Amino acid sequence: MSRQAGIGTVGKALEVLDRVAAVGRPVRFSELLAKSSHPKATLYRLLQTLVSQGMLVYDDQRQTYSLGIRLVRLAHAAWRQSSIAPIARPFVKALAETVGETVHLAQLDSGQVLYVEKRNAADPIDMFSQAGKVGPAYCTGVGKALMAFLGAAELDDVLKKQSFYRFTPATLTSEEALRADLARIREDGIAFDREEHEPGIICIAAPILSSKGRPVGALSVTTSTRRKSVEDLTELRPALLGTAARIAAAVEDWQFPA
CATH class of the missing domain: 1.10.10.10 (Winged helix-like DNA-binding domain superfamily/Winged helix DNA-binding domain)
Known part of the structure; x- marks a missing residue:
């Protein structure tokens, strides 16, 4: 053969x-x-x-x-070798307990977002994301945080894989609008989901960057508009960025999958 x-x-x-x-x-x-x-x-x-x-x-x-x-x-072996979840888990747990809201850890997978860890708040909210589930990148906080820090060629490739389906009135439905948002995220260091994937669900997200600036994951704090506003989530920025930095330091010696 x-x-x-x-x-x-x-x-x-x-x-x-x-x-x-x-x-x-x-x-x-x-x-x-x-x-x-x-x-x-x-x-x-x-x-x-x-x-x-x-x-x-x-x-x-x-x-x-x-x-x-x-x-x-095979799945367990891949989880240990290709996911930052085992290393990041205690940091994700601590952040969820500190902020009292749901925390997600995600990685990019063929242009989509793969949720690899989730810690619920004391009073959890029903939402799409679950550990092991795949979601769209263009309309989620973690997805945008990851895409914003990709190299130009890799970003072009990932953008070609986005469907730009309108989930809600707030969903960004064009590459131009998404690129503009990604530019703001690169400058500010954080991303938001303003009810772009699910009505009533908002989040603040940050990339987890290697020492070379490569996004190896993203972290988000997610809640409902019944509890908080996007402005309220901004107050969680120090805790979110601090946790992302600690995870980045912990996974620095991890062999990143291509």
């Missing part, structure tokens, strides 16, 4: 894994086939390979496929 063919096969197998994961429950072959671009025989062969490697589990009685335990082991 040629190297290119091998890459193609791996890509197809990962695509099947993604489809099984996206369903969110054990799934039948017929369901996968209905949404697959692969011929029946190819899809069956890929599924059999994934089962044999422990990436999927097949239930003979229900005739369904679900994610395998090997993926759990």
Whole structure:
């Protein structure tokens, strides 16, 4: 088998894994086939390979496929090696206790925001974000804080991946408007979500920068407009920036993933 063919096969197998994961429950072959671009025989062969490697589990009685335990082991290994969450967790916890609001820790993942840690306030608010969940970058405080400090070429690439869907009347729906906001964030050092992703949800966010100025994560304090205004959140700036700096120092020796 040629190297290119091998890459193609791996890509197809990962695509099947993604489809099984996206369903969110054990799934039948017929369901996968209905949404697959692969011929029946190819899809069956890929599924059999994934089962044999422990990436999927097949239930003979229900005739369904679900994610395998090997993926759990890989996920834990990736979490330890590629996420700053284990290092940042005590700092996130301390900040949440200090400010009495929900604190998020996030990283960029293929142009989107991956929430890697979340600490709720004593009185938590129902909101979209959860640890392990992926959200849009262009309309979240952590996303904008991360994008604002990317290099020019990397920022161009990330901006191409934004959908600019209007979630609320406050959502920035053009690259021009977002770039203007990012310029302000670079100058000020903090970002805000002014109900841009969810109505009634606001936040103040700061990047976590390496000694070379590379954004390795972002931290936010999130609350509801029923509790605070954006102006109120500004008072949390010293605590937020101080925590971001402490996390940055703690992860300085961490091997940053490309």
